[in-house]
Amino acid sequence: MLLGYAGTILYIDLTTGKTRTEKLNEETAKKYVGGLGLGTKLWLSNSKARVDPLSPENPLVLAIGPVSGTMFPTGGNGHVFVSKSPATGGVGAAVSHGTFGAELKRAGYDAIVFTGKSEKPVYIWIDDESIQLIDAANLWGKSPGETEDAIKSELGDYYVRVASIGLAGEKQSKIACIINEKTRAAGRGGLGAVMGSKNLKAIAVRGTHDINVAKLEEFMDMVKEFHERMKGPAARKYRTLGSVENILINNELQCMPTNNYNNGYFQNAEKVSGEVLNERYVAKIIGCNSCAMRCEHEAIVREGPYKDALARMEYDNLWALGPNCGVDRLDSIIKAAERCTFYGLDAQSVGVAVSFLMDCFENGLVSAEELGGVDAHFG
Incomplete structure (x- = not known):
């Protein structure tokens, strides 16, 4: 018996609306460790060569690893979407964290393989062994938070965990992401577009099952040891500031992406x-499942033209929408990050795309006239 794993793979055919489960193969779990390994294996096993990424034949896999849902810090909170x-x-x-993956494990599943395409928008409601495809016509066009x-x-349940797409995914933008818990993004690769191509608006999960590990006493000793390390001086800044602590560190090392990577040092990094x-700007500090690091920082603009703009700020979306675009105003960066989340766009991909356009503008490859009068200089 595989401990740590739920032991079940769920298959959902969105074309027919039928579901089935399959026992997780022990050899597969040992050979393809973690959500990324398992998810990639399941995608390869259910796909075919040269499949169109936005066709019904391209599976979308949601997977988690053996540590997900346990009390292990940093590793017990992730999930990954895999597809072409x-x-x-x-x-x-596309990887994300929070509590969504842990909830899926508690519902009894190590992975979900979505195939086909629904005739109309739907969302999946997973309540332990109960699987329902529910009409999502009223949700189409809404932001992930809405x-x-x-x-x-x-559903009448505040504790349901939800992953969903926004307008970008519905329109099948190639930089659409999948948002869980309103602000956490499974970003790279445009897999929100794959989800949208299947008319799958959201996945809602509620789980009540226990997760068992092989050697509980030894496991808990390791958990305690990691928690003690996380309380130590080496992690103090990360614990206090979150991943955005890397802005000044990387700038000092001259590896801060600046002006479309034309420079590694941002003059206004301070x-x-x-x-x-x-x-x-920080309004709330949030921790993922079983993690005391609490590196997720929600920031809000309290005054000015972008007052009340709110976004979860990390190093990735800050450098992409900030220094890499030559922008040194945090209120503008927070507002841009908020808009990305609202539409379900990967903020890092948006930042590098915009910075590339700015670079083209500054080098005379595109004009303000072509951009509808927009001055696209860096900053």
């Missing part, structure tokens, strides 16, 4: 540092 990427044409993997609120209200973000 519409952005690259290769295998795409979708999550609507589903929780409809203005967008983790220290300034936390001092002036």
Whole structure:
């Protein structure tokens, strides 16, 4: 018996609406360790060569690893979507964290393989062994945050965990992401577009099963040891500032993506540092499942033209929408990140696309006239 795993793979055919389960193969689990390994194996086993990423024949796999859902810090909270990427044409993997993956494990599943395409928009409601495809026509066009609120209200359960797409996924943008818990993004690869191509608006999960490990006493000793390390001085700054602490560190190392990677040093890095973000903008600090690091920082703009803009800020979306575009105003960066989340766009992909356009503009490859009068200089 495989401990740590739920032991079940769920298959959902969106074309027919039929579901089935399959026992997780022990050899597969040992050979393809973790959500990424298992998810990639399942995608390869259910796909075919040269499949169109946005066709019904391209499976979308949601997978988690053996540690997900346990009390192990940092590793017990992740999940990954795997499919053929519409952005690259290769295998795409989009990772996110929070509590969604842990809830899926508690519902009794190590992975879900979505195949086919629904005739109309639907969302999946997984309540332990109960699997339902529910009409999502009323959710189509809503943001991920609005979708999550609507589903929780409809199901009458605040503790349901939801992953959904926004307008970008519905329109099959190649940089669409999948958002869980309103602000956490499974970003790279455009897998939100794959989800949208299947008319799958959201996945809602509620689980009540226990997760068992092989050697509980030894496991808990290891958990305690990691928690003690996380309380130590080496992690103090990360624990306090979150991943945005890397802004000043990487800038000092001259590896800060600046002006479409034309430079590795951003002159105004102090203005967008983790220290300034936390001092002036952070409204809430959130931890993922079983993780005391609490590196997720929600920031809000309290005054000015972008007042009340709210976004979860990390190093990735901050450098992409900030220094890499030559932008040194945190209120503007937070607003841009909020818009990305609202539409279900990968903020990092948006940032690098915009910075590339700015670079083209500054080098005379595209004009303001072609951009509808927009001055696209860096900054």
